[in-house]
Amino acid sequence: MTPTPPPPLLSPPGVSLKTHVVVVGAGQAGLSAAYHxxxxxxxxxxxxxxxxxxxxPGGAWQFRWPTLTLSTVNRIHDLPGLPFAQTVGSHEPQVRASLAVPRYFAAYEETFHLPVVRPVRVSLVTEHGQRLKIGTDRGDFSARGLINATGTWETPFIPMYPGxxxxxxxQLHTRDYTGAQAFAGQHVxxxxxxxSAVQLLDEISQVTTTTWVTRRPPEFREGQFTEEAGRAAVALVEERVRLGLPPQSVVAVTGVVLTPAVEAMRARGVLTRLPMFSEITEDGVRWADGTEQHADVILWCTGFRSSLDHLAPLMLQGSxxxxxxxxxxxxxxxxxxxxxxxxxxxxxxxxxxxxxxxSAAAELMTFLGLP
Structure with a gap:
């Protein structure tokens, strides 16, 4: 099989394409910034x-597992200027999120003629005089300002445990999950x-046996997840980053909504949670008191970290x-x-x-003195 040739360079070797602002990433945040x-x-x-x-188009949504539908996500928020419900199929609750959201993002890019160039992978961002040099696999860019919207999907987090x-x-991460049937006959x-952990627990527990382990007791929220509740959760995370602390996930502070599906899990006895184990054995896990649990699969639904390695040369991280x-x-x-x-x-x-x-678009343009 003949390998696919790499895409051509956008700029000649040694020459940087100049622009005022580079936005890295075309997910929800990147598209919003580009629009503004x-x-x-x-x-x-x-x-x-x-x-x-x-x-x-589609950001990380295009890679989500097939059984994640519009009825099981918290909420898809509209991008500015184009309601999500106007896109084909997005009003159907059982449509796959991995199909509906990319369709929406593609329509959004086309409607507003956003200058999205893909595929372009940014490798390093460095100082270049008064400008920033954005090194990519398709040549270099030179910009006065940068809006980074790379999200977290590329940086799955799995904690280190002995054994x-x-x-x-x-051992798999949420990012690797494709469906419950792959685990039939195995203890997960x-x-x-x-x-995400609760959703996958629901699916997998319907085809095989499971054990659920969490670091802290899970928090369940009654009632609908309102916009007010979302803003309150965002405020808690914002307080941390203003202090220079590593951010918590927004989802980590919202809790899990007690939907009919979650109530059904409780009735089935699936929500019996165990505390974190102390080590991993050849055949499962062991707690500090010596209790062991056999497992064929360990599925880490332990979240993601911000994908910011390309910004390391700027030394933005604090003490x-x-x-x-x-x-x-x-x-x-x-x-x-x-x-x-x-x-x-x-x-x-x-x-x-x-x-x-x-906010980022407006503040950056003001800082750069752009009209």
Whole structure:
């Protein structure tokens, strides 16, 4: 089989394409930022460009597991200027999120003629005089400002536990999940107390035996997940990043809504939760008191970390382990105001992404003296 040739360079070797602003990432936050840059007067391609690593529109949504539907996600928030419900099939609750959201993002990019270039993978962002040099696999870009919207999907987090290297079964992360039938006939140990963990526990427990393990007792929320509740959760995360602390996930502070599906899980006895084990054995896990549990599969639903390795040369991280953020919605990096992070901390979900994109675009243009 003939290998696929790499995409051609966007710029000749040694030459950087110059623009005012580069947006990295075309998920919810990146598209929101791009829309507002355009609304505030920047000319697509000439004044700003969006670089996206994926081959197609949809951000991380296009990679979600097939059984995640519009009825099982918390909520898909509208991007500015185009309601989600206007896209084909998005009003149907059982449609796959991995199909509906990419369809929406593609329509959004087309409707507003956003200058998204893909696939372009950003490798390093470095100082280059008064500008920033954005190195990619398709040439270099030179920008006066950067809006980083790379999200978290590329950085799955699995905590280190003694014995992980000797486990003879399979270890997977939420990112690797494709469906419950793959685990039929195996005992699956599911680790994590968030929404994804509960959803996958529900699916897998219907085809095989499971054990559920969490670090803290899970918090269940009665009633609908309202916009007010979402904003309150965002505020808690925002407080941390303004102090330079590593951000918590927004989802981690919202709790799990007691939907009919969750109530049915409780009735089936699936929500019996155990505390975290102390080590992993060849055939399962062991707690500090010596209790053991056999497992064929360990599924880590333990979240993600911000995908920011390409920003390492800028040395933005502080002594507290996070990046101290400032600005109206905590999108501006205090150490380097030319850089805004959307999809980081309080905007790491559809709850805060839209407002963060608008705020970042306006504040960056003001800082750069752009009209």
């Amino acid at each position: 840059l355009q609304q505030l007067g920047l000319v697509p391609h000439q004044h700003y460009v969006v670089l996206d690593a994926a081959a197609a 992980a290297d000797r486990f003879r079964g399979r 140990l599911i680790v994590g107390g968030g929404i 507290e382990g996070g990046i101290r953020m400032t600005g109206r919605l905590a999108t501006q990096v205090a150490k380097d105001p030319r850089v805004h992070l959307v999809g980081y901390g309080p905007s790491a979900s559809t709850i805060g992404a839209n407002r963060a994109g608008r």
